[in-house]
Amino acid sequence: xxxxxxxxxxxxxxxxxxxxxxxxxxxxxxxxxxxxxxxxxxxxxxxxxxxxxxxxxxxxxxxxxxxxxxxxxxxxxxxxxxxxxxxxxxxxxxxxxxxxxxxxxxxxxxxxxxxxxxxxxxxxxxxxxxxxxxxxxxxxxxxxxxxxxxxxxxxxxxxxxxxxxxxxxxxxxxxxxxxx
Amino acid sequence: xxxxxxxxxxxxxxxxxxxxxxxxxxxxxxxxxxxxxxxxxxxxxxxxxxxxxxxxxxxxxxxxxxxxxxxxxxxxxxxxxxxxxxxxxxxxxxxxxxxxxxxxxxxxxxxxxxxxxxxxxxxxxxxxxxxxxxx
Numbered sequence: 001x002x003x004x005x006x007x008x009x010x011x012x013x014x015x016x017x018x019x020x021x022x023x024x025x026x027x028x029x030x031x032x033x034x035x036x037x038x039x040x041x042x043x044x045x046x047x048x049x050x051x052x053x054x055x056x057x058x059x060x061x062x063x064x065x066x067x068x069x070x071x072x073x074x075x076x077x078x079x080x081x082x083x084x085x086x087x088x089x090x091x092x093x094x095x096x097x098x099x100x101x102x103x104x105x106x107x108x109x110x111x112x113x114x115x116x117x118x119x120x121x122x123x124x125x126x127x128x129x130x131x132x133x134x135x136x137x138x139x140x141x142x143x144x145x146x147x148x149x150x151x152x153x154x155x156x157x158x159x160x161x162x163x164x165x166x167x168x169x170x171x172x173x174x175x176x177x178x179x180x
Numbered sequence: 181x182x183x184x185x186x187x188x189x190x191x192x193x194x195x196x197x198x199x200x201x202x203x204x205x206x207x208x209x210x211x212x213x214x215x216x217x218x219x220x221x222x223x224x225x226x227x228x229x230x231x232x233x234x235x236x237x238x239x240x241x242x243x244x245x246x247x248x249x250x251x252x253x254x255x256x257x258x259x260x261x262x263x264x265x266x267x268x269x270x271x272x273x274x275x276x277x278x279x280x281x282x283x284x285x286x287x288x289x290x291x292x293x294x295x296x297x298x299x300x301x302x303x304x305x306x307x308x309x310x311x312x313x314x315x
Contacts, residue, residue, distance in 0.1 A: 023265050023277050023296070030262035033277050035296055044279055054250060056279060062206045063281045063293055063301065064233060064258060066251030094252045101242075 003074055004032045004047035010078045011036065015085060038085040045081065053077035057084045057091045068093050099141065100128040106145045116144040139164065200240050205256060209236045210302045218307040219289030222274060225306070226285055230258040259283045272315045286315040 001009070008020055015038055023033035032047040046054035046067045054067025055077060068091035071077040083089065103113055110124040117124075117140060127133060127141065139149040151162040212232050219225035233256060234245060243255040251257050259276030267275045272287040281301070284292040288306030292313075295301065305311045 021296075025262065025277075026264045026266055027262065030264065031260070031277070033263075033265075046279065048250075051250060061280050062202045062256065063209075063278065064206070064256030065202060065279055066253075066257065067279060070250050070252065093254065 002028075002032075002047075003049070004034060004045065004053075007045065007047075007053065007074045007078050007081075008034055008036075010074065011081055011085075014082055018085070036081070036085065041085060041088045043081055043084050045077070055080055055084070055091065057089065058093075059090075061093075065093065098128070099138070103128070103145060108145060113141070113144055117141065135164070202254075202256060205236055205240050208240065209233050209256070212236065213291075213302065213304065218305060219291070220307045221289050222285050222287055225289040225291050226259075229283065229285075229291065233258045270313075273312055284312045286310075286312045288315050290315065 004022075008022070012018055012020065017039060019037040021035040023035070025031055029049060032049075034045040034047075036043040036045065041057070042059070043055065043057040044067070046056075048054070052070060052072040053074075053076075054070050056068040058068065069080065071080060084091065103110070110121045110128075114121040114124045127137065135149075135151070142149045149164070151164060153160045153162060209232060212235070213228070216228060216232065219228050237243065237255050238245070241255060243253050245255070246253065247257050247260060257278070259278055261276075263277045265275050265277050265282075267273055267284075274285050276283045276285070277296075280296055282294050282296060284294065286306060288308050288310055290304065290306040290310060290312040292303040292311070293301045303311060306315070
């Protein structure tokens with residue numbers, strides 16, 4: 001029994017009404033698929049032997065779109081699928097955007113943003129090219145762009161929104177130059 | 181990773197490239213496939229799908245092409261060779277799976293893209309005028 005068969009076996013043990021359609025590849029080292037349906041609620045599992053499991057549960061995926069979520073092993077994938085099927089939940093495609101791109105989407109130049117944060121334009125440039133930044137810096141920048149920063153942690157059993165402590169330090173206005 | 185924002189003329193709109201929804205990009209992919217002369221064999225049909233979708237995504241998004249990992253980047257990817265599934269009753273047709281779709285390609289170059297529940301989204305005969313299931 002390979003890992004996707006093990007995963008499906010686990011789910012069949014948890015849901016007696018689960019309908020499963022396996023779509024195996026011609027070459028066993030290729031990509032395996034399984035379509036699940038529990039009382040009308042669908043989920044799709046993708047298994048890449050070298051990478052792990054992709055999990056999706058949404059009706060609006062278009063041709064060529066990848067899986068919404070990925071899990072490294074049978075245990076984490078089966079926990080997530082259990083939650084999706086039991087709670088009739090839907091997955092969402094991942095969305096990521098770089099800070100520089102977000103600023104441009106909001107039609108703001110580096111100079112505009114620097115003025116709002118009361119820092120020099122060069123500090124914004126450094127921030128946008130920096131591989132790692134303080135959360136307080138990112139939060140100040142997002143607020144200057146007109147948004148609100150949310151921090152979320154994703155676990156196999158769900159997604160948690162993290163509390164953000166109130167920053168007492170008034171250096172928030174100069175945050176983009178921190179960590180030089 | 182640093183992105184450069186481009187603005188794209190799409191129909192009567194000028195929009196930032198990352199704001200073009202997947203459904204619109206897919207529509208453009210099908211439009212270009214329809215406008216292309218039919219393929220004459222499996223290889224040219226497979227390459228036609230691959231090159232047309234990659235061309236659309238390169239033009240209408242800023243997302244770099246990286247099919248080797250999980251494809252979580254929001255780009256649309258053509259079927260990959262390692263996702264070929266068995267179709268034992270149809271020796272002249274090869275089937276490739278992506279998330280919720282099958283791409284069926286016949287030896288005469290005919291193409292059909294259908295959902296896994298069997299609903300046909302797009303199809304085109306090969307250059308002999310025959311459809312996928314007529315070969």
